[in-house]
Amino acid sequence: MSVEKVLLACDSISTFFGKLAAWLIIGLMLLVCAEVFKRYILNAPTAWIFDASNMLYGTLFMLCGAYTLAQNGHVRGDFLYSSMKPRTQASFDLVLYILFFLPGICALVYAGYSYAGDSWRIGEHSNVTADGPPVYHFKTVIPVAGALVLLQGLAEIVRCIVCLKTGAWPARLKDVAEIDVVEEQLAASEHIDEATRQAAIERTHSIDEAARQRGLGGDRHP
Numbered sequence: 001m002s003v004e005k006v007l008l009a010c011d012s013i014s015t016f017f018g019k020l021a022a023w024l025i026i027g028l029m030l031l032v033c034a035e036v037f038k039r040y041i042l043n044a045p046t047a048w049i050f051d052a053s054n055m056l057y058g059t060l061f062m063l064c065g066a067y068t069l070a071q072n073g074h075v076r077g078d079f080l081y082s083s084m085k086p087r088t089q090a091s092f093d094l095v096l097y098i099l100f101f102l103p104g105i106c107a108l109v110y111a112g113y114s115y116a117g118d119s120w121r122i123g124e125h126s127n128v129t130a131d132g133p134p135v136y137h138f139k140t141v142i143p144v145a146g147a148l149v150l151l152q153g154l155a156e157i158v159r160c161i162v163c164l165k166t167g168a169w170p171a172r173l174k175d176v177a178e179i180d181v182v183e184e185q186l187a188a189s190e191h192i193d194e195a196t197r198q199a200a201i202e203r204t205h206s207i208d209e210a211a212r213q214r215g216l217g218g219d220r221h222p
Helices: 003-022 024-040 049-063 065-070 086-122 136-166 182-188 194-216
Strands: none
Touching: 003 024, 003 049, 003 065, 003 136, 024 049, 049 065, 049 136, 065 136, 086 136
């Protein structure tokens, strides 16, 4: 199996769990809507709703971390990074992954495993309300999510090494992308002449390509 296939396999794992966790937003929405109806229409609020909504949202947030990393979607200061050559980008990323990412995520997995184990041993329940719901299953998500992020992070480190050798970012598993509305806004404006509109569109394309050059991979050279 080639390195690229291994990287895409890691991307697939992160994407699978991210999309699976995304369905929790449906449960969270139904839960909140039902509670609003009960609280304000029936005057019968539920005591454990706060804990349940926190656990649903927390699970969604944690399990989507690896997916976001696989899609190169985490926040980045692109004003300098996007102007660098791929090898320079890979050098910065590799150093930061080794110095900050690996120690932090390994600590998260280790601590999360301990928290989850203690929670299961004592049958921990939430103490926010009387007779709160169990939380040991929720704390189990911490080491699981950390392990998924660690796996994807190792794939990103391999991507950096490949880029340092080849001068181009390896291919990345593509998923949904944000809709670029700049062209639509420019086309809808009646106060911009055609030459100015076309020049703005071309500038937008160049900025967008520079910002995405790390995530697209495969077809860029220094």
